[in-house]
Amino acid sequence: MTGDGWTEAVRRQLGLGRVLPLGGARDGTWVTESASGGALRHTAQRVAGVRLGSVRIAPADPHGSYVAAVPPPPSALPPGPLRITAEFAAATGEPLPAAADRLRAALSEAADRLGLVVAEVDLRVTALLDEGDDPGGVRPEEPRTGEARAPEGDGDEARAGRAALAVPGVTRLTGALGPAVHIEERPATDALPRRHARVELATAREHRALDVALAVRATVADVLPDQPSVAVLVTAVE
Structure with a gap:
């Protein structure tokens, strides 16, 4: 990644604020x-x-x-x-x-x-x-986080991305912290290594974000052959 690319990535992540449970x-x-x-x-x-x-x-x-x-x-x-x-x-x-x-x-x-x-x-x-002031004004909402296309092809990332997009309440995949779908193998202290998937996405405002994220976790785990652990990060509610 170029220097300008790193700068943009840092600015984008700072704009996200904390990553909350x-x-x-x-x-x-x-x-x-x-x-x-x-x-x-x-x-x-x-x-x-x-x-x-x-x-x-x-x-x-x-x-x-x-x-x-x-x-x-x-x-x-x-x-x-x-x-x-x-x-x-x-x-x-x-x-x-x-x-x-x-x-x-x-x-x-x-x-x-x-x-x-x-x-x-x-x-x-x-x-x-004061009287006459507009009390309804609030600061504008944050701009849309980086949009990421679903991974293409027949690989596990593409399969997981398509499965996530099919869950009701998911509006799009995002790429705030990296690829929209990130799969890695993580070591285990008392068992064989297990793969772990992270999915970043945006949810529709009329759906409860937690319920959508839980459905994505279950769907992505089921669609991959080894049923990896799955974490979901919601980066926008729109």
């Missing part, structure tokens, strides 16, 4: 912070009287994580409860605690629709909106 320790699924944050912002647009600012999603307890059932994507956080921290501006027509409660409920509901395990939603008011 999606679901529990046994699910083997992850989602980027940019994808989950975009879904939260989409929901916040419907909350009257507030304007969502910065959003951060991080482990609720760095010491309370669990070991994932399958090898995680590069730099992924281990499974465990998450904390959403957000700033917002509120209209002056109602008490601030009431506005915060409505926004907190909306963000919690959006996180549950994704499949995030959220223990806390911390909110901080950073501004008051």
Whole structure:
């Protein structure tokens, strides 16, 4: 890869934010912070009287994580409860605690629709909106992550890619951390080496991201002859 190529790859990965656990320790699924944050912002647009600012999603307890059932994507956080921290501006027509409660409920509901395990939603008011201000404005959603064509041919990567695209709720394959389908052989300490597949994809907003990712895991494992372990990374919800 050229110097310009490395620079672009680093910028793209930084734009994804953290790689967050999606679901529990046994699910083997992850989602980027940019994808989950975009879904939260989409929901916040419907909350009257507030304007969502910065959003951060991080482990609720760095010491309370669990070991994932399958090898995680590069730099992924281990499974465990998450904390959403957000700033917002509120209209002056109602008490601030009431506005915060409505926004907190909306963000919690959006996180549950994704499949995030959220223990806390911390909110901080950073501004008051005057009459005439448009409270519905939020920061624009993140641009689409890199799109990757399904691998071509009759190899296992191509077979896995076609199987993933056939799962309801998958809109496209993505290539945020590398190839959309990455298969490798991983050593085992107490057994023969086993292959492991990682699939990167985008999901439709009307489908629960966790349910789609779990279906992809099962489908890809079944379509490959040796039934490898499978991890799924959701990089966009659209």
